[in-house]
Amino acid sequence: MWQLYQFPLCPFSRKVRLLLGEKGVGYELVRESPWQRRDEFLDMNPAGQTPVMVDEERGVLLVDSMAISEFFEETVEKSAMINGTAVGRAEIRRLVTWFDTHFYQDVTGPLLHERMVKRVARTGSPDAKGLREAMKAAVGHLDYTDYLLDHRNWLGGATMSLADLAAAAQISVADYLGGIDWKGHEQTARWYRGLKSRPSFRPLLSERMEMVTPPSHYDNVDF
Amino acid sequence: MWQLYQFPLCPFSRKVRLLLGEKGVGYELVRESPWQRRDEFLDMNPAGQTPVMVDEERGVLLVDSMAISEFFEETVEKSAMINGTAVGRAEIRRLVTWFDTHFYQDVTGPLLHERMVKRVARTGSPDAKGLREAMKAAVGHLDYTDYLLDHRNWLGGATMSLADLAAAAQISVADYLGGIDWKGHEQTARWYRGLKSRPSFRPLLSERMEMVTPPSHYDNVDF
Numbered sequence: 001m002w003q004l005y006q007f008p009l010c011p012f013s014r015k016v017r018l019l020l021g022e023k024g025v026g027y028e029l030v031r032e033s034p035w036q037r038r039d040e041f042l043d044m045n046p047a048g049q050t051p052v053m054v055d056e057e058r059g060v061l062l063v064d065s066m067a068i069s070e071f072f073e074e075t076v077e078k079s080a081m082i083n084g085t086a087v088g089r090a091e092i093r094r095l096v097t098w099f100d101t102h103f104y105q106d107v108t109g110p111l112l113h114e115r116m117v118k119r120v121a122r123t124g125s126p127d128a129k130g131l132r133e134a135m136k137a138a139v140g141h142l143d144y145t146d147y148l149l150d151h152r153n154w155l156g157g158a159t160m161s162l163a164d165l166a167a168a169a170q171i172s173v174a175d176y177l178g179g180i181d182w183k184g185h186e187q188t189a190r191w192y193r194g195l196k197s198r199p200s201f202r203p204l205l206s207e208r209m210e211m212v213t214p215p216s217h218y219d220n221v222d223f
Numbered sequence: 224m225w226q227l228y229q230f231p232l233c234p235f236s237r238k239v240r241l242l243l244g245e246k247g248v249g250y251e252l253v254r255e256s257p258w259q260r261r262d263e264f265l266d267m268n269p270a271g272q273t274p275v276m277v278d279e280e281r282g283v284l285l286v287d288s289m290a291i292s293e294f295f296e297e298t299v300e301k302s303a304m305i306n307g308t309a310v311g312r313a314e315i316r317r318l319v320t321w322f323d324t325h326f327y328q329d330v331t332g333p334l335l336h337e338r339m340v341k342r343v344a345r346t347g348s349p350d351a352k353g354l355r356e357a358m359k360a361a362v363g364h365l366d367y368t369d370y371l372l373d374h375r376n377w378l379g380g381a382t383m384s385l386a387d388l389a390a391a392a393q394i395s396v397a398d399y400l401g402g403i404d405w406k407g408h409e410q411t412a413r414w415y416r417g418l419k420s421r422p423s424f425r426p427l428l429s430e431r432m433e434m435v436t437p438p439s440h441y442d443n444v445d446f
Binding site: 046047060062063064066067068070071074075086087089090091093094097098101102144 | 285289291297298309310314316317321324325
């Protein structure tokens with residue numbers, strides 16, 4: 001049985017969990033708080049980040065959310081999520097990087113730092129300026145997803161792909177932390193409602209991070 | 224003919240160029256200075272980063288160095304660089320992310336900012352503290368590559384892979400900018416000498432960035 005080291009609001013673990021859900025791969029959750037920099041966890045992943053996946057019986061250790069995603073894409077045929085032509089797959093991977101790095105750096109990362117880590121690790125109170133900038137950046141990012149969805153059925157092309165899962169993972173964490181203003185982003189909201197109603201997404205929406213409460217619309221599929 | 228938008232010290236473009244060199248894929252260099260945020264370039268890549276590859280005849284646009292690498296790995300059989308078992312490929316991809324994100328954030332990024340961008344864009348003089356921290360981080364990173372090379376022939380396993388190309392790309396830029404102290408890193412130095420002598424690497428070593436001069440050992444294969 002796979003074990004997945006994560007915490008409820010880790011967007012990279014959420015991307016992997018959505019992929020595993022779509023592919024029907026079973027796993028057990030192991031709670032890890034990477035900001036504590038636990039020695040045993042750093043031994044598994046010197047980068048100190050979640051997700052990490054372990055299959056003890058087979059002696060397999062997988063580190064880094066993109067490496068993990070590519071691994072399951074290669075080994076589990078069901079529900080291909082890096083699909084289509086080579087050019088189409090390049091576009092999917094471009095967008096995964098876009099959400100994993102730019103959306104995370106601009107939006108999810110600052111929100112997590114200000115609204116979760118500072119509270120859980122008791123290292124201070126949220127910085128209003130940092131929060132304002134993250135929420136402003138979120139508007140720009142949803143403008144971009146609106147634009148993509150004006151031209152395509154799904155973010156990466158004609159079918160659902162890892163690009164959608166990566167985007168939904170980041171957006172769901174930002175939404176939990178009150179960082180998303182859905183007004184004026186009807187295209188993205190419609191796409192997100194569709195994803196929220198999938199069986200792979202439901203378990204994520206019902207989980208809570210201690211000491212941090214989401215807004216009331218967070219787990220509502222018809223928000 | 225592929226066009227590759229880059230500048231001489233872009234580590235991500237270097238990774239792609241090493242891969243294209245190993246695979247024997249021809250391309251034309253197009254000079255791009257991403258810090259100028261040129262409109263036409265942002266239209267191609269909203270992330271504003273090099274490398275970007277274009278094949279105008281076929282109407283193909285490839286963005287993001289990992290998406291580009293996976294594209295050529297999928298479409299050009301020669302010299303597989305994400306090779307081996309699924310678990311082995313996951314390890315290669317983990318290390319590519321390690322060098323692309325952690326080595327870059329800790330070492331290459333700060334060095335580029337302090338020693339190149341500030342000079343070329345005339346936005347100030349290098350900050351001594353930032354440089355010291357980057358060079359100290361480089362020592363820690365080379366300790367890690369030494370450790371990997373104590374256990375493996377190449378960084379990612381038994382054969383040369385994209386992990387080696389990603390690492391050499393970052394290290395070569397840091398070395399150009401005087402950020403690498405080779406003393407005490409004999410394992411990594413030996414591995415790097417081997418890479419430097421490859422035909423795919425030679426063109427990179429002979430290029431110069433205007434206004435920034437490398438140390439004398441930079442392009443010496445027997446440094």
